[in-house]
Amino acid sequence: MREENIRALLMRREYPALKVVLNSMNNVDLASLLENFTEKEYTILFRLIQKEKAAEVFTEMSSPMQETLINAFTRSEIKELFDDMYMDDTVDIIEEMPANVVEQILDVTDRETRQIINRLLKYPEDSAGSIMTVEYVDLKKNMTVEQALKKIKRVGIDQETIYTCYVIEQKRLLGIVTAKSLLLNESNVLIKDIMETNLIYVNTHEDKENVSKLFHKYGLLAIPVVDFEHCMVGIVTFDDAMEVWQDEVEEDMSIMAAMQPNEESYFGTSVISHAKHRILWLLFLMLSATITGAIITKYENAFQTLPLLVSFIPMLMDTGGNCGSQSSTLIIRGIAVDEIRFHDLFKVIFKEFRVAVLVGFVLAAVNGLRIMLIYHSLRMAVLIGLSLIATIILAKIVGCCLPLLAKKIGLDPAIMAAPLITTLVDTCSILIYFNIATHLFSL
Amino acid sequence: MREENIRALLMRREYPALKVVLNSMNNVDLASLLENFTEKEYTILFRLIQKEKAAEVFTEMSSPMQETLINAFTRSEIKELFDDMYMDDTVDIIEEMPANVVEQILDVTDRETRQIINRLLKYPEDSAGSIMTVEYVDLKKNMTVEQALKKIKRVGIDQETIYTCYVIEQKRLLGIVTAKSLLLNESNVLIKDIMETNLIYVNTHEDKENVSKLFHKYGLLAIPVVDFEHCMVGIVTFDDAMEVWQDEVEEDMSIMAAMQPNEESYFGTSVISHAKHRILWLLFLMLSATITGAIITKYENAFQTLPLLVSFIPMLMDTGGNCGSQSSTLIIRGIAVDEIRFHDLFKVIFKEFRVAVLVGFVLAAVNGLRIMLIYHSLRMAVLIGLSLIATIILAKIVGCCLPLLAKKIGLDPAIMAAPLITTLVDTCSILIYFNIATHLFSL
Numbered sequence: 001m002r003e004e005n006i007r008a009l010l011m012r013r014e015y016p017a018l019k020v021v022l023n024s025m026n027n028v029d030l031a032s033l034l035e036n037f038t039e040k041e042y043t044i045l046f047r048l049i050q051k052e053k054a055a056e057v058f059t060e061m062s063s064p065m066q067e068t069l070i071n072a073f074t075r076s077e078i079k080e081l082f083d084d085m086y087m088d089d090t091v092d093i094i095e096e097m098p099a100n101v102v103e104q105i106l107d108v109t110d111r112e113t114r115q116i117i118n119r120l121l122k123y124p125e126d127s128a129g130s131i132m133t134v135e136y137v138d139l140k141k142n143m144t145v146e147q148a149l150k151k152i153k154r155v156g157i158d159q160e161t162i163y164t165c166y167v168i169e170q171k172r173l174l175g176i177v178t179a180k181s182l183l184l185n186e187s188n189v190l191i192k193d194i195m196e197t198n199l200i201y202v203n204t205h206e207d208k209e210n211v212s213k214l215f216h217k218y219g220l221l222a223i224p225v226v227d228f229e230h231c232m233v234g235i236v237t238f239d240d241a242m243e244v245w246q247d248e249v250e251e252d253m254s255i256m257a258a259m260q261p262n263e264e265s266y267f268g269t270s271v272i273s274h275a276k277h278r279i280l281w282l283l284f285l286m287l288s289a290t291i292t293g294a295i296i297t298k299y300e301n302a303f304q305t306l307p308l309l310v311s312f313i314p315m316l317m318d319t320g321g322n323c324g325s326q327s328s329t330l331i332i333r334g335i336a337v338d339e340i341r342f343h344d345l346f347k348v349i350f351k352e353f354r355v356a357v358l359v360g361f362v363l364a365a366v367n368g369l370r371i372m373l374i375y376h377s378l379r380m381a382v383l384i385g386l387s388l389i390a391t392i393i394l395a396k397i398v399g400c401c402l403p404l405l406a407k408k409i410g411l412d413p414a415i416m417a418a419p420l421i422t423t424l425v426d427t428c429s430i431l432i433y434f435n436i437a438t439h440l441f442s443l
Numbered sequence: 444m445r446e447e448n449i450r451a452l453l454m455r456r457e458y459p460a461l462k463v464v465l466n467s468m469n470n471v472d473l474a475s476l477l478e479n480f481t482e483k484e485y486t487i488l489f490r491l492i493q494k495e496k497a498a499e500v501f502t503e504m505s506s507p508m509q510e511t512l513i514n515a516f517t518r519s520e521i522k523e524l525f526d527d528m529y530m531d532d533t534v535d536i537i538e539e540m541p542a543n544v545v546e547q548i549l550d551v552t553d554r555e556t557r558q559i560i561n562r563l564l565k566y567p568e569d570s571a572g573s574i575m576t577v578e579y580v581d582l583k584k585n586m587t588v589e590q591a592l593k594k595i596k597r598v599g600i601d602q603e604t605i606y607t608c609y610v611i612e613q614k615r616l617l618g619i620v621t622a623k624s625l626l627l628n629e630s631n632v633l634i635k636d637i638m639e640t641n642l643i644y645v646n647t648h649e650d651k652e653n654v655s656k657l658f659h660k661y662g663l664l665a666i667p668v669v670d671f672e673h674c675m676v677g678i679v680t681f682d683d684a685m686e687v688w689q690d691e692v693e694e695d696m697s698i699m700a701a702m703q704p705n706e707e708s709y710f711g712t713s714v715i716s717h718a719k720h721r722i723l724w725l726l727f728l729m730l731s732a733t734i735t736g737a738i739i740t741k742y743e744n745a746f747q748t749l750p751l752l753v754s755f756i757p758m759l760m761d762t763g764g765n766c767g768s769q770s771s772t773l774i775i776r777g778i779a780v781d782e783i784r785f786h787d788l789f790k791v792i793f794k795e796f797r798v799a800v801l802v803g804f805v806l807a808a809v810n811g812l813r814i815m816l817i818y819h820s821l822r823m824a825v826l827i828g829l830s831l832i833a834t835i836i837l838a839k840i841v842g843c844c845l846p847l848l849a850k851k852i853g854l855d856p857a858i859m860a861a862p863l864i865t866t867l868v869d870t871c872s873i874l875i876y877f878n879i880a881t882h883l884f885s886l
Contacts, residue, residue, distance in 0.1 A: 024641055028661050149626065156627050163606055163622065179606065179622055183592065184599050198467055216689065218471050219682040221664070238681070239662040246659065249692050250776060257772035257861065258765050266777045267787075271794060275801040278769050282762060286806055289761040290813070293754035300750045307743045310753055311736035314869055317757060318732040319725060321764070322701050322862050326721050329700035333693060334709045344710075351714060358718040363729055370733070418700065418861050419765050426757055 003033060010041060019048045027053065031060035043072045055084035062268075063096040070101050079108035086160045087113075088133035088240065091120045128211045129204035131244065132225045132234035137165040139191050141174055146187035148177065160237050164222045167195050171231040173224055175199065201226055204233060208244045213338065215241040252336065256329070256417035258285060281419065288423045292430050299434040302443040308375070309437055312384055313430070319363065320391040320429045321422035327352050327399030328421050332413045335403060342408045348400045356396035360389035383433075383440050390436075391429035398425055446476060453484060462491045470496065474503035486515045498527035505711070506539040513544050522551035529603045530556075531576035531683065534563045571654045572647035574687060575668045575677035580608040582634050584617055589630035591620065604680050607665045610638045614674040616667055618642065644669055647676060651687045656781065658684040695779065699772070699860035701728060724862065731866045735873050742877040745886040751818070752880055755827055756873070762806065763834040763872045764865035770795050770842030771864050778846060778856045785851045791843045799839035803832035826876075826883050833879075834872035841868055 002021070009018045022030060022045060030049070034042040034057075046069055049057055058066060058081060070078060082090055082105060090109075094102050094117065106114055116134055123129025137159050139148050148165065156162040165182070167175040175195030185194055201224040202211050214223060215238055223241075225234045251261040258281035262269055269277075296303075296313075303309040331348065334340030340348060364385035371381040399421050403413035437443060445464070452461045465473060465488060473492070477485040477500075489512055492500055501509060501524060513521060525533055525548060533552075537545050537560065549557055559577055566572025580602050582591050591608065599605040608625070610618040618638030628637055644667040645654050657666060658681055666684075668677045694704040701724035705712055712720075739746075739756075746752045774791065777783030783791060807828035814824040842864050846856035880886060 026641055026643065026661065152626050156623065162626060179626065180599065183595050183605060183622065183626075198469055200469065216685060218469065219685075242659060242662075242685075246780075253696070253772055253776055257768045259769050259772070265782050266773055267782065267790075267794075271797040271801065274794070274798045275805075278766075278798070279802050279805055282765055282769075282802060282806060283809060285765055286758055286762045286810065287813075289758040292757035292761075296754045296757070297751065300753075303753060304747055304750060307747060308740065310743075310746060310756075311739045313753075313756060314735035314739070314760060314873070315729055315732040317760060318735075318862075318866055318869065319729045321865070322725055322728055323721075325700045325861065326702050326725075329696055329702070330709055333696055337689075339708050339710065347710075351710075351717070354714040355717045355721070358714065359722050359725060362718075362722055363725060366726060367729065370730075418768065419761075422764070423761055426761065430757070 003036060006033070006045070010045065015048060018045070019050075022048055023050050023053060027056045028060050031057050035062060035065060039068050039072075043069060047077075051080060052084060055081055055089075059085065059089040059093070063093075066093055067097060067101055070097070070104060075104075075108060078104060082108060086133055087116060087120065087135055088131065088160070088237075091117055091130075094121065123204060126208050127204060128202045128206040128208055128225050128236055129234075131208050131211070131240045132204070132236045133160050134234045135159045136222075136224075136235045137162050138168045138232075139165050139177060141167050141169060141190070141192035141195065143191045144187060145182055145185050145189045145191070145194070148182055148191055149187075152179075152182075161222050161235070164235075166224055166232060166235070167191055168232055173199065173201060173226060173230075173232040176224070199224070202236070203228065208236075209248050211236055212241040212244040212248070216245070217338075248336075252332065252412075252414040255412060255414035256332065258282065258417075258419035285419055285423050289426065292423075292427045295427060295430050295434070299438070302434055302438055302441075305443050306437070306441060308380070309434075312387075312433070315367075316384075316387055316391055316429050316433055317422075317426050319388060320395045320425040321418065323356070323359065323392045324395035324399035324421035324425045325418035327355075327396045328403055328417050331400045331403045332417060335407055335413045340404070342404055345401070345404050348404065349397055352396040352400040353393065356393040357389070359396075360392040363392065364388045379440055383437055386436050387429065387433040390432045391425065394428055394432070395421070395425045398428075446479060449476070449488070453488065458491060461488070462493075465491055466493050466496060470499045471503050474500050478505060478508060482511050482515075486512060490520075494523060495527060498524055498532075502528065502532040502536070506536075509536060510540060510544055513540070513547060518547075518551060521547060525551060529576055530559060530563065530578055531574065531603070531680075534560055534573075537564065566647060569651050570647060571645045571649040571651055571668050571679055572677070574651050574654070574683045575647070575679045576603050577677045578602045579665075579667075579678045580605050581611045581675075582608050582620060584610050584612060584633070584635035584638065586634045587630060588625055588628050588632045588634070588637070591625055591634055592630075595622075595625075604665050604678070607678075609667055609675060609678070610634055611675055616642065616644060616669060616673075616675040619667070642667070645679070646671065651679075652691050654679055655684040655687040655691065659688070691779075695775065695855075695857040698855060698857035699775065701725065701860075701862035728862055728866050732869065735866075735869045738870060738873050738877070742881070745877055745881055745884075748886050749880070749884060751823070752877075755830075755876070758810075759827075759830055759834055759872050759876055760865075760869050762831060763838045763868040764861065766799070766802065766835045767838035767842035767864035767868045768861035770839045771846055771860050774843045774846045775856045775860060778850055783847070785847055788844070788847050791847065792840055795839040795843040796836065799836040800832070802839075803835040806835065807831045822883055826880055829879050830872065830876040833875045834868065837871055837875070838864070838868040841871075 006021060034045060037045060094105060135158060137152055137155060139151065152162050163179045165177045166173055167177060175197040176199065177191055177195045181194045200214060200218055204225055204227050211223060214220065220238065222235045222237045224232055225236060227233050254261040260277045262277050331340060367388060368381040368385045371377065371384060402416035406416045407413045449464060477488060480488060537548060578601060580595055580598060582594065595605050606622045608620045609616055610620060618640040619642065620634055620638045624637045643657060643661055647668055647670050654666060657663065663681060665678045665680045667675055668679060670676050697704040703720045705720050774783060810831060811824040811828045814820065814827055845859035849859045850856045
């Protein structure tokens with residue numbers, strides 16, 4: 001409805017009315033609404049957004065749209081836009097843009113800003129440095145609350161957050177003061193008396209995933225970042241940390257479903273690219289599964305004598321896969337949220353073993369009953385029962401060990417999820433099954 | 444190290460020194476450290492924490508520990524503790540405690556608080572009302588910034604957040620004012636001139652999952668909650684929203700791995716309870732897989748004539764399962780982050796179909812080559828190739844449709860993940876495979 005309203009106003013060129021509508025909208029909603037218009041239309045619309053709001057809407061847009069806009073803008077328009085932008089957002093945008101657009105952006109920034117941008121661009125891709133901003137409020141320990149509030153009033157408009165201020169002495173971080181304590185304390189209280197000195201901070205090269213975990217664990221709004229000389233160089237704010245966390249979850253889920261992770265959205269990814277992200281793992285798993293096939297071939301005589309044997313293969317394979325996937329998923333999540341570490345290996349194995357025995361016996365009993373009722377064969381019931389129990393124990397132990405081992409040797413535990421575990425467990429369970437079968441039925 | 448230090452001090456009963464150590468620690472760290480002590484020890488230690496800090500540490504503890512402490516406390520200690528606690532935390536604790544402990548807590552709260560607690564307890568389990576707090580700063584539109592800051596100084600200490608204040612008139616929410624704009628504006632500016640009136644708010648009965656999505660989408664710190672008469676009744680703060688979001692991810696992952704979701708931690712769940720959460724789905728999937736077995740039995744003659752047929756079953760089943768799981772994972776995530784909706788069904792099917800054709804041909808070609816090299820049988824290569832392509836197309840289409848259909852009929856899309864898709868696709872792919880085989884080899 002709002003979109004149609006805007007379309008109508010745009011067609012009638014009622015720019016003053018459009019200005020009112022656009023500027024009253026939420027930045028996030030406005031950015032996503034503009035995506036529905038043509039290049040020509042959204043360039044006109046974007047120019048109607050008031051200056052201070054424009055930078056925030058711009059950072060919420062998709063990269064292709066940002067690129068089009070920058071290319072459509074005059075030098076002074078670009079300057080205006082980026083002057084109002086937070087440093088970390090500028091760096092994020094620069095990272096996504098082609099060289100000629102980056103040139104246009106750097107061309108309009110002053111020397112000092114350019115230096116900071118270049119420094120920020122140099123941090124390793126997944127580091128705290130790569131997601132931090134250098135804009136924060138710094139205070140001195142001998143300031144009073146009143147002086148601190150005055151300083152915030154003077155510099156605050158350019159800072160991404162003013163809710164946590166940093167007490168700095170000779171570039172070192174001494175403590176933090178929250179806006180809450182500034183607001184609740186009397187104006188003559190000294191900063192050093194209300195600052196929190198029990199600090200949580202990270203190094204510029206800390207993995208950004210660990211940074212986002214700290215936000216969760218401690219419920220932070222911002223975290224200070226220090227360099228190797230322990231000088232304060234910036235902060236990571238919670239919106240960026242949340243984004244990292246969301247990306248990690250998406251990445252884990254992709255890997256767990258045997259896909260290479262992809263930062264683009266589902267519809268934003270082309271068919272070719274979707275296929276590329278999926279095919280390597282499928283090929284690898286398909287070829288691994290032929291090993292199971294080769295094992296089956298060895299027992300040709302067995303199932304030619306007793307063809308019924310073949311019909312239990314899917315049930316055994318699926319159950320093994322499902323049991324393994326349950327265990328590996330729990331362990332992968334446990335590792336991700338820092339509950340489970342490598343030194344818990346034996347504790348985890350023991351726990352999974354007991355769960356497997358319980359689950360195995362119940363499943364074996366139900367299936368045994370089913371087989372007795374349908375095939376009236378106790379031997380068959382025993383065969384399937386034993387195979388099920390062995391498969392389930394194996395699946396649960398493989399499923400809990402592999403993610404922990406992967407973590408230990410520096411791999412992502414998420415690759416040890418359902419698909420790989422299933423393939424591994426398949427091979428073993430088929431071996432177990434036919435071995436028990438040949439003995440029980442003297443094949 | 445810190446733990447040992449505390450143990451040593453505790454043994455020597457050096458309480459003043461202990462006090463200093465404990466009170467200088469971060470609340471979250473302190474709560475998790477206390478878990479390592481015995482009941483008797485942590486009861487002593489907890490009493491050494493200063494009053495204002497104690498409530499915050501308490502809210503970070505596990506439920507069994509909270510229960511032990513409440514049972515060990517005197518009435519006045521309980522009162523002191525809960526007087527300092529935010530209302531939403533109190534409600535969270537009450538929800539986890541047995542009746543006798545709840546009585547002890549309600550016994551020490553005043554009538555007004557008890558009424559609020561009872562009201563909060565009545566909201567549906569997954570609603571915004573169940574995670575909101577009623578403690579927020581409310582302002583009037585004709586106040587000046589100075590008056591607003593004075594009010595915050597007066598009431599702020601008891602509010603969970605003071606960074607977003609709410610402008611209320613006759614119980615209705617008129618607008619919000621951030622602490623940032625209060626700090627950056629001159630003291631004589633009127634609230635109504637700086638308040639944001641383009642509001643994002645939720646109803647008390649809104650699903651808490653949707654509430655947490657709004658935090659993500661708009662980068663909020665708090666969101667106001669209104670009742671059916673549009674009167675403001677509370678706020679949800681970002682720490683609670685993040686917790687909901689994390690729980691949702693855990694829940695989705697559990698369901699996707701064929702487990703009933705479990706709010707407890709991995710080690711915090713008993714073996715029996717682990718088994719209970721896993722066994723129902725395993726039984727259901729195991730019994731479903733027997734259908735595939737029954738189909739295989741029908742083609743006994745085929746594989747007795749050509750036993751090699753059996754050896755390709757695992758490869759076909761695994762590939763089908765993996766392809767289906769890739770698609771369903773992408774769609775389940777797409778639904779979770781609101782990118783994919785039911786009306787995209789045909790768009791999604793068309794996309795997955797094209798991906799499937801691409802992937803199918805590559806996999807069929809690689810496998811065909813392998814079969815030609817090993818078995819020198821063009822017919823076998825064609826059989827496996829066609830079966831693979833058909834299975835992959837089927838798997839991807841089933842994998843993308845079912846989560847969307849589940850969502851449409853009000854089920855959790857996550858149940859349509861790898862395990863169920865695999866079982867379904869297995870049955871179909873075995874049918875396809877043996878049908879093509881009997882035709883190609885005239886069996």
